[in-house]
Amino acid sequence: xxxxxxxxxxxxxxxxxxxxxxxxxxxxxxxxxxxxxxxxxxxxxxxxxxxxxxxxxxxxxxxxxxxxxxxxxxxxxxxxxxxxxxxxxxxxxxxxxxxxxxxxxxxxxxxxxxxxxxxxxxxxxxxxxxxxxxxxxxxxxxxxxxxxxxxxxxxxxxxxxxxxxxxxxxxxxxxxxxxxxxxxxxxxxxxxxxxxxxxxxxxxxxxxxxxxxxxxxxxxxxxxxxxxxxxxxxxxxxxxxxxxxxxxxxxxxxxxxxxxxxxxxxxxxxxxxxxxxxxxxxxxxxxxxxxxx
Numbered sequence: 001x002x003x004x005x006x007x008x009x010x011x012x013x014x015x016x017x018x019x020x021x022x023x024x025x026x027x028x029x030x031x032x033x034x035x036x037x038x039x040x041x042x043x044x045x046x047x048x049x050x051x052x053x054x055x056x057x058x059x060x061x062x063x064x065x066x067x068x069x070x071x072x073x074x075x076x077x078x079x080x081x082x083x084x085x086x087x088x089x090x091x092x093x094x095x096x097x098x099x100x101x102x103x104x105x106x107x108x109x110x111x112x113x114x115x116x117x118x119x120x121x122x123x124x125x126x127x128x129x130x131x132x133x134x135x136x137x138x139x140x141x142x143x144x145x146x147x148x149x150x151x152x153x154x155x156x157x158x159x160x161x162x163x164x165x166x167x168x169x170x171x172x173x174x175x176x177x178x179x180x181x182x183x184x185x186x187x188x189x190x191x192x193x194x195x196x197x198x199x200x201x202x203x204x205x206x207x208x209x210x211x212x213x214x215x216x217x218x219x220x221x222x223x224x225x226x227x228x229x230x231x232x233x234x235x236x237x238x239x240x241x242x243x244x245x246x247x248x249x250x251x252x253x254x255x256x257x258x259x260x261x262x263x264x265x266x267x268x269x270x271x272x273x274x275x276x277x278x279x280x281x282x283x284x285x286x287x288x289x290x291x292x293x
Contacts, residue, residue: 058222092292093112097219101122106123107125112130112155115135123145126148140161150169152170164179166188168190168193170193176203177199195217195219226261234255239257261288265291279292
């Protein structure tokens with residue numbers, strides 16, 4: 001316990017004299033104290049309003065904790081967070097916040113990004129993430145808006161009742177995406193690159209909108225009934241729904257379409273639909289209909 005107290009006191013003192021973030025991370029990873037397995041190597045708590053950690057990370061919250069866990073830079077806060085220009089090298093940036101998270105500068109050179117907590121997240125600058133983007137928002141009404149100038153790999157993620165908007169240059173996934181029942185709209189914009197969200201355990205329960213352009217294709221698997229919002233696909237579309245497939249907005253596809261509803265019907269009858277290439281419709285189960293216009 002004594003080592004823990006010394007670690008916290010030394011780290012707070014280091015921050016107060018303006019040591020840059022890499023020094024704080026080094027300090028936190030080398031201080032000789034032992035904690036239970038799985039606990040962070042360093043935990044610091046700042047009381048007050050608006051502490052400043054160098055390298056452009058500016059915070060406006062009442063209770064903030066920074067942790068370093070084997071290459072993970074984690075920020076946990078009860079109030080609002082405003083991130084200025086931030087660079088962490090290959091570290092993972094983990095934001096767990098009860099208030100709103102916004103940014104005033106670019107997030108670059110960050111490995112993976114992990115977003116948790118009940119607060120809204122708006123990271124819509126020209127960001128770059130080299131690893132996965134993971135969401136843990138189940139049971140909340142948080143809205144999430146993430147913009148990056150590179151590609152995004154979506155890790156195993158959960159969303160609550162809020163909206164999700166991800167804009168990137170290409171979108172893939174390494175784990176299932178699961179949305180709470182009653183979840184709001186989800187929008188993925190991959191610009192001129194591909195969308196590949198074909199995990200069999202995906203559960204998109206809100207209105208789902210897909211956008212890309214040019215030669216960009218879209219492949220999506222949903223394990224539950226699917227409601228398509230306004231969508232536009234540059235090239236081919238492959239879509240599998242685990243139940244009825246309906247739409248709330250027009251669908252534009254620049255090449256062929258392969259659309260499957262397992263155990264449900266297909267109803268794509270919006271008057272603004274535009275299918276350029278051949279369209280293949282498949283339903284399974286008894287007495288399932290398919291209609292398109």
